[in-house]
Amino acid sequence: MLQKLLSLALFLLFNVSFSQIVINEIDVDTDGTDQLEFIELKSSTANFSLDGYVLVLFNAGSSSPYSNTVSYFTYDLDGFTTDVNGIAHFGNTMVSPSPMGSFLNGTIQNGPDVIALYQGNPSDFPLNTNATATNLIDAVAYATNSFQPSNMMSILGITYCTNENLNGQKDTQSIQRKNDGTYEVKNPTPGVNNDGSGVTINFVTVTTDQAFYTEGENFMLTFTTDTPVTNQNLIINFTLVNGNFMVNDYSGGGGLTVTIPIGQTTESTTLTLVDDSTNEGDEEMLIDVQTLPFGYSSSNDNIIIRIYDNDYIVETYGTPLNPTYGLVTPTIPAGYYDSLEGLSGASLKQAIQDIIANPSVVHAHNYGDIYDILKVSDINPENSNQVWEMYVESPIAILDQQFSSSNIGVWNREHIFPQSRGGFSGGTDSNPDGINVWLPTNANDILAGHADAHHIRVEDGAENSARSNKDFGLDYNGPVGSQGSWHGDVARALFYMAVRYNSLGLVNGDPSDSTDDQLGDLASLLQWNTSDPSDDFEMNRNNYIYTWQVNRNPFIDYPLLADYVFGSNYGDTWSFALSNQNFSTANVKVYPNPTTDYLMISGIEGAATVEIYTLTGQLVHKKPFENAIRLNIDLTSGIYLVKVLNGTESVVRKIIVR
Known part of the structure; x- marks a missing residue:
């Protein structure tokens, strides 16, 4: 009996813990190129960790009866935490206040579709995963017309589909959850409670002076509040480590702390990316703002900044667009093809x-x-x-x-x-x-x-x-x-x-x-x-x-x-x-490549002929020569094939004429 009671208690605890977070507001269709889309979540308690959750966007198809049920986008919520009002919103970078996490403009389809919140990870929902009620926490069916994603609604247990265009203002209004659990359509309220209640948040936004950096460069971080700081100076602590990007990859500045004085809205700090001599590969720095005082919240925390390693290796051979031949030796084992x-x-x-x-x-x-x-x-x-x-x-x-x-x-x-x-x-x-x-x-x-x-x-x-x-x-x-x-x-x-x-x-x-x-x-x-x-x-x-x-x-x-x-x-x-393997790789040289008005051909013994073709096979130049030649050419810019014939053998080179 005790074991049954314990199992029941754990079951109830599990379900209570995963009912603390809901989809609070969505804006799926905005003016122009959909630069103001967002999805907002709300937890019943403040500062609720979103680790172990994932947003999944499902496509219901392009025409009635909207019977499709497959996923087209996922968003991992690991590392995010709701604010003092239990709010966390994710969307396009133009959304104000800035979302905690961003995704590309136009990501959210206009519907009729479904946005769902699951316990899980993006790897659980690869592209075109069918909708499922397993581990489902909350889901919202929406549209910008009178149609409904009926099939998905049935699978996910959704009883109502909200039309964002209910008031004929789909470009300027959003779908918002009311306190009774139903939804209404009105002007967007990203980042705050839909009913206007709660603590007024002073959002802190982090910006960098460049979108990406190279080792050895200085980088400036600027922290800005929506309104001037009051009562006491705002001290902001942050970290930068992420994967292979470690504390020894940056130096200088005032450390990992900035202070915005009372009455001010912004402060910056400058650090230097260490220029070592090792090719560690490109890395990504993670700007992670630590816990802020009551009344403040990060509007764009966990920012990834690309750091390019300047110690990369350059090979001796060319790219497929600028190919070389004969510089890479085939590692064919002796006798491999003898049979x-x-x-x-x-x-x-x-x-x-x-x-x-x-x-x-x-x-x-x-x-x-x-x-x-x-x-x-x-x-x-x-x-x-x-x-x-x-x-x-x-x-x-x-x-x-x-x-x-x-x-x-x-x-x-x-x-x-x-x-x-x-x-x-x-x-x-x-x-x-x-x-x-x-x-x-x-x-x-x-x-x-x-x-x-x-x-x-x-x-x-x-x-x-x-x-x-x-x-x-x-x-x-x-x-x-x-x-x-x-x-x-x-x-x-x-x-x-x-x-x-x-x-x-x-x-x-x-x-x-x-x-x-x-x-x-x-x-x-x-x-x-x-x-x-x-x-x-x-x-x-x-x-x-x-x-x-x-x-x-x-x-x-x-x-x-x-x-x-x-x-x-x-x-x-x-x-x-x-x-013609030995002939083509070891002997014949056609250069320079790219070229403008001439070609050098060498590595031939005896009489030979050079032919130049367009990529469509049209012969545009032909000339006999012996041993080597400087060939003057007058060709329009483009890619050509140079064919060198020597007795019964031939070799083809691709050249670029500028």
Whole structure:
């Protein structure tokens, strides 16, 4: 009996503790570009910790009957605490008083949708998670019209949907909870009790003189109150440490305390970022205001400021947009490809598979390990604290890895052969376990494709979503303005996948985006393999992935193999004498790159011919020469392909003309 009473007491305590916080006010549709959106919470007790809570925004679809129930945004509430009135609000940076935490303008959809408060973490609600009543604390159904998100309301136990446009003033009014638990629509009251009661708060706002800094720079922190300080000087203590950003990363100033005198509203302090000589990587400083006296509250606490490390490493080889060739030595083990010599057709393809899917050699890792692999394999050669986003052809800070459901301004993992079409979606664990933990694999182990780094690249989150399950060539050619620096990389990755895994194939044309196991367009891929030749960036990738998976992509090491397995030379006998690998990497030099009016070509023995093509294949210049040449050119700005032919061999270089 005692045990039952104890269990009941714990149950009641649990439910009481998690009923102390509700969604108090939301403003989902504001004037213009939605710069004044916010979500406000209210706790029944002051200074209530929000650790262990998460806001989840659910999308009900775009048309009646609004039957969708999936999440589109999450906001982690760990580290936040309600103020003396039990209030905490989160929203756009233009909201006044400033929200405790911010998110991008236009984040909240206009509805009919649902905003829910859960006990949990953002990781519990990845993008497109279905609505659930499990661990639900509170939820508000809203709209800006007469429709309702009926399906979600049923799932979450919501009985009423509030129309923010009830008074015809959706752009200037918000939805607010009344003391009886119902909701009304009136002028917004962010950061204060909806009925005007409670302690009048003097909000403290923190600003910096720059949005980001580099090691060695001074940084100024300014603390400003909404109204002048009264009664006694306001002493503000704060901390800056966060992760790898430690106390030895800054110095000077007046320490981590500022004092705003009576009658004043602002005070500043200046510190210096220590410029060491170690490449620790970019870091993020966290401005965390400590507990303030009664009557004051932080309006924008827990501010993240990016600190760029100026000791980054610059590699000798170029980026995909400014490629180099022959500077990265292939780490091909002796005899690795010997078994291919003299084979053709299906026998050649099988021999390649026997190497790259050898169950006694090849290692299969998991999806969690991929991030650790990509942070090295896809490093930006010009800055070791960045990785290279493939389709958008630009670098991004390693720190900007996607950790939440929002994919804006972050990078994530792009499967070149789409997960759903390849049949390996979710095929491996998402928890990293390192290079020394692996499973054996074979050509029928399609689930290993889920974490096969040879076809997974760093990509801009939004562009990754835009590409989705599309085929290449006829269907997807990258974002507007793409220079195609990734075309050959994609082709060679897909050639690898179609040989490595028995169930996968490449076909001509543009099959449906829902077609399983096959991807197009093979003709485009074969052309891309030639027009965007394997460069040092790709070879460095191949070398590093080999250290994890103990297999290589043969089509990077020997691009000509693609024609013998998939293209016009299918059925012809393969011989390494046919490969232009030594010719292309060790001898021929085409420089300067970029250039304006001339090219130098060297490393040739005997008679040769140089041909210059546009990316669309138009021949614009051709000239025979011997051994070396200074070639004067008069070309419009752009990217061109320089083809050097020497006897039966040829090599292609990509150049930029400015």
